[in-house]
Amino acid sequence: MVSTIKRKSLGFLNLKESDYLGKGRERACYIHPEDNDKVIKVVYKSSENLNQNQLEHNYLSFLEKKGVSFSHLSKCFGFIQTNLGEGYIFNRIKDFDGKTSKSFKYMVLNGVLSPNLEIELLNELKRYLIDNNIIFVDIALSNIFCQEVSANKYKLIITDGIGGKRTGLKSKLYLYSKLFTKYKVKKQLKRLEKRYQKVIKEGILKKTRLVSE
Known part of the structure; x- marks a missing residue:
């Protein structure tokens, strides 16, 4: 379960270029300058x-x-004001040895795990999303991290792309219509499977993943 989700700002931070991790279509991600276990x-x-x-x-x-388990979602800790604008604080996904976890896209692209384990982990994530009726709208494999929770034991965690993409009718339906949400969840999971297969082919073409896999 997420510890707290506060709308009230938690203070002010000065973010530097050295804190920068990467960016998506709308947001940039930074290491929390005062807490290496969090990102903003x-x-x-x-x-x-x-x-x-x-x-x-x-x-x-x-x-x-709703009391939903956050076992496969990145935990959030509220908002904070920064020199670059308002930021949203999340935990930084790390392996049991303290190293930053790799994205599932990286793992699949490079054939780090066995195909059977990839499928097992992906099916576990799908069951979690279905059981909890959670919308994973931006189904890029780069939005999923593969956390090594103990030696050779892994878990997939979604770090971005849940809920609506924009304010409007659909984002409200995700909150108030169970029937529509169930339909959308199943639709997105089919897309996720196609994206997974696409990344496999990409890895084979780039010769970073074995053809036999």
Whole structure:
């Protein structure tokens, strides 16, 4: 379970270029300068109906109120003001040895795990999303991290892309219509499977993954 999801700002931080990790279509991600176990997502490209921090906050708050387990979701700790704008704090996904976990895309692309283990982990994640009726709307494998929880024991954790993409009717239906959400969950999981197969082919073409896999 997520510890707290606060809308109230938790203070102010000065983010530097050295804290930068990467960026998506709307948000940039930084290492928390005062806590190496956390990251901060800052919106760098916003619009009236597209603010991923607020949308994610609304959806995570909704899941928390429902008592949903956050076992396969990155835990969040509230908002904070930064020199680059308002940020949303999440835990940084790390392996049991303290190293930063790799994305599932990296693991699949490079054939790090056996095909059977990949499928087992992916099926476990799918069951979690179905059982808890959670929308994984941006199904990129780079939004899933593969955490080594103990030696050779792994778990997939979604770090981005849940809930709605923009403010509107669909984002409200995800909160208030179980029937629509169930339909959307199943639809997205089919897309996730196709994306997984696409990354496998990409790895084979790049010769980073064995053809026999």
